[in-house]
Amino acid sequence: MPAESGAISRDEVAHLARLARLAVTDEELDVFAGQLDVILGSVARVGEVAADDIPPTSHAVPLENVFRPDVRRPGLSQEQALSGAPAAEDGRFRVPRILGEEQ
Amino acid sequence: MTAPVLVDYADVVARYEPTLGLEVHVELSTNTKMFCGCPTEFGAEPNTQVCPTCLGLPGSLPVVNRTAVESAIRIGLALNCSIAPWGRFARKNYFYPDMPKNFQTSQYDEPICVDGYMDVTLDDGSTVRVEIERAHMEEDTGKSLHVGGATGRIHGAEYSLLDYNRAGVPLIEIVTKMIPDTGGRAPEVARAYVTQLRDLVKSLGVSDVRMDQGSMRCDVNLSLSPTGSGVLGTRTETKNVNSLRSVERAVRYEMSRQAGVLDAGGEIVQETRHFEEQSGTTRAGRRKETSEDYRYFPEPDLVPIAPSAEWVEELRGTLPEKPWERRARIQESWGLSDEELRDLVNAGALDLIEATVAAGAPAGEARSWWVAYLTQQANTRGVELDQLPITPLQVARVVALVASGDLNNKLARQVVDGVLAGEGEPDTVVEARGLKVVSDDGALIAAVDEALAAQPDVVEKIKSGKVQAAGAIVGAVMKATKGQADAKRVRELIIERCT
Numbered sequence: 323m324p325a326e327s328g329a330i331s332r333d334e335v336a337h338l339a340r341l342a343r344l345a346v347t348d349e350e351l352d353v354f355a356g357q358l359d360v361i362l363g364s365v366a367r368v369g370e371v372a373a374d375d376i377p378p379t380s381h382a383v384p385l386e387n388v389f390r391p392d393v394r395r396p397g398l399s400q401e402q403a404l405s406g407a408p409a410a411e412d413g414r415f416r417v418p419r420i421l422g423e424e425q
Numbered sequence: 426m427t428a429p430v431l432v433d434y435a436d437v438v439a440r441y442e443p444t445l446g447l448e449v450h451v452e453l454s455t456n457t458k459m460f461c462g463c464p465t466e467f468g469a470e471p472n473t474q475v476c477p478t479c480l481g482l483p484g485s486l487p488v489v490n491r492t493a494v495e496s497a498i499r500i501g502l503a504l505n506c507s508i509a510p511w512g513r514f515a516r517k518n519y520f521y522p523d524m525p526k527n528f529q530t531s532q533y534d535e536p537i538c539v540d541g542y543m544d545v546t547l548d549d550g551s552t553v554r555v556e557i558e559r560a561h562m563e564e565d566t567g568k569s570l571h572v573g574g575a576t577g578r579i580h581g582a583e584y585s586l587l588d589y590n591r592a593g594v595p596l597i598e599i600v601t602k603m604i605p606d607t608g609g610r611a612p613e614v615a616r617a618y619v620t621q622l623r624d625l626v627k628s629l630g631v632s633d634v635r636m637d638q639g640s641m642r643c644d645v646n647l648s649l650s651p652t653g654s655g656v657l658g659t660r661t662e663t664k665n666v667n668s669l670r671s672v673e674r675a676v677r678y679e680m681s682r683q684a685g686v687l688d689a690g691g692e693i694v695q696e697t698r699h700f701e702e703q704s705g706t707t708r709a710g711r712r713k714e715t716s717e718d719y720r721y722f723p724e725p726d727l728v729p730i731a732p733s734a735e736w737v738e739e740l741r742g743t744l745p746e747k748p749w750e751r752r753a754r755i756q757e758s759w760g761l762s763d764e765e766l767r768d769l770v771n772a773g774a775l776d777l778i779e780a781t782v783a784a785g786a787p788a789g790e791a792r793s794w795w796v797a798y799l800t801q802q803a804n805t806r807g808v809e810l811d812q813l814p815i816t817p818l819q820v821a822r823v824v825a826l827v828a829s830g831d832l833n834n835k836l837a838r839q840v841v842d843g844v845l846a847g848e849g850e851p852d853t854v855v856e857a858r859g860l861k862v863v864s865d866d867g868a869l870i871a872a873v874d875e876a877l878a879a880q881p882d883v884v885e886k887i888k889s890g891k892v893q894a895a896g897a898i899v900g901a902v903m904k905a906t907k908g909q910a911d912a913k914r915v916r917e918l919i920i921e922r923c924t
Contacts, residue, residue: 341718343520380513380723386731389491392455395462397476403589404472406482413471414570414586417522 330358343420429706430685434677437649437684438609444657445604445611445676446646447555449622451597451632452565452639453496458593459564460487460530460727465595467638471588479593481526486726489514493595494537496631497562498732498740500597501538503625503747504557509537511731514562514724522587523566531598533721536561537730543625545617546749547610555618556602567592603657611647611680616673619643623669624748636668643672645700647679649687658683659693663707665700674705682707755779759788772800773810777817784821790828794820798838802845815844822851835908836860862911866918869902869910873918876901887923895919 335355339346346354372378400413409416458465461478477485498508512535516528541557568591573583599622607614623634623641634641643666648658661683666675678700683693698707746754755775756766769775774795781791795810799820803810823840826832832840832855843854855861863869876898877884886894895916902915 341518341520341720380725381728383728385728386511388488388728389494390462390488392457392490392492393462394457394464395476397461397463397474398480400470400472403475403480411572411586413473414588415472415522415525417585417587419571419573419582419584420521 330355330362429682430689431678431681432684432688434609434681437680440652441649441680441684441687442605442652443607443611443676443680444648444650444660445601445607445615446660447601447604447615447618447672448644448646448662449599449619450565450642450644451500451599451626451634452641453493453595453597454632454640455490455492455496455595457490459490459493459562459595460593461485463593466590467640469590471590474590475592479525480589481524487530489727489730490595493562494730494732495740496595496629497537497560497597498737499629499631499744500599500626501541501560502737502741503629503744504538504541504543504560504599506538506541506557506560508732508737509535509539510734511535511729512537513729514727515721516724517563518720519718522585523569524592525567525587525589529564529566530724530727531563531721532561537732543618543621545614545621547613547617553604553607553614553617555604555614558600558602560597560599563596563598565591565594565596612673612676615645615676616669619672620669621749628745628748628751639667642667645672645675645679647676647683648693649680649683651687658687659695661693661696661698661707663698663700664710665702667700667702671700671702671705675700675707678706759792769796772796774800777811777820780817781820781824784818786821786824790824791817791820794824794841798841802841813845814847815841819844819851826851826855830911831855831861833862833908833912836862861909863906863909866914869906869915869918870922872902872905872910873898873915873922876905877919877922884923887919892920895923 332351332355335351335358336346339351339354404410404413404415407415452465455465457463458479461476463474463476463479466474478487501508512532514530515533515535517531517533518528520527536559538560539558541560543555543557545553545555547553567587567589570586570588571582571584572586601618604611604614604618623636626632626641627634632640636642642664645663645666646660647663648660650656650658661679663675663679666672679698686693694709697710699710700707745751752766752770752775755761756763761769766775769778769792772795774792778788778791778795781795782788799813799815800810803813806813820841823832823837823844826840827834827837839858839860840851840854843849843858844851848854848857879901880897883894883897887898898919899912899915902910902919903912
């Protein structure tokens, strides 16, 4: 990942923007590349104190195996589920078509 | 786009070596979803099996379904995998509205099951060992409906409609290692593997594994390399392969298509392709995103899963006999030919017959009920045999009632009809419909005498030694008693009274 070198290229920002389907202008690319660089640089400072014998941490609390029994719990009605949707049709969430993708 | 040039299959096999890889998704039949308590029923009204967690609403948190983890471990053990002593879920990020969270919770570099194998038996009895790379836990996505496009595809669609009932349903993805050296049998190996995997998972009772309903789905990875070159070709991944037959067809088609591209000096593009059930062809889908593009990272909202050795061994103890071993045992003990066994398996009758035998019925009777009368009833109703509202225990009871002489075959069918109609247990139906065989001599003698008196000419024949003429009297008595008389006893009484 680019964090190692502490620099994120303009192309990488453009690629990330495409993955997130964000329309980013050329000027914005310059601005974001600079800003992201600062953020990555700050985070990279952690690496300065983390020695090889310290494994990367994903969870702050040492917990394992938290499970729930396979028992049903009441959820939302269709009306409740769709109540926050900007658009709905036939009981379904309505979204703009996604360009260039087919799952 | 120009139509692909297809190379004749025999020609492909003569000049290219296929390498196969199969990814099978199995939807678990747990009561609830992977990370929340929503139901997982197939075919419910859209967005009626959802909650803040599976809709990805702010403030909601996932909690892992213990039964789903157990099912994953059992599948792994049945596939001879090692169970990882520690592992985390990961977020797979991608921009598509089929997951309202905007990521899918999956496992990435720490799958729960690794390094297994399954020995797959082909039609001619030979065996191919398929090695399993991994089996990991994830959640299914919602269903999209593309509106405005002519074909229901996204191209040309104006907008999409989303139903999230399926989003979050537990899914196990089982990935094989590359399967080399199958040559011209690659399509058959693929089909045999998926068939055997389906039977195995079904025997564990963890999934319906219905390919027609999407509870089992297969992606086919295939590449070709010129025979003897030793260079692995670029692979394509074909999705939407929704039946066992399609698995075979998809492999075969991709082999012919890729050979056409390679013969023309072209390059295979690494891409996702879609199988078209109607034509048996595949068409290009999206270019594959690299795994880096998914920006996987450990799921911070779920703590690691660390199955203890004791738990894993306990689950190992719950594994049933392997379906293919079980079949061999049944075939032997029932004395079935390969063909008879295959017919029973294809009719979905084997389990039912075995359970009926386990409930005390002789194998022949149990088989006859399930493959004849009950198969007819299932066909009439348009359901699978195992969906008929009658249990092996009930069939065994009917068989026992026939064996004890309480029912004859005709009455037995009426009892079965009663059970199928929801009238209760066989004994209840016998009672309520008054279906018991009449073997009480008092009642029978009266009916026999009446029949004899009505046909004096027949009586004369019997008296003169033509015993077979008694059949006419038996028929009359059976008619008079509405089929409830014990025919054997009736015949004895007729002979008695005519001599």
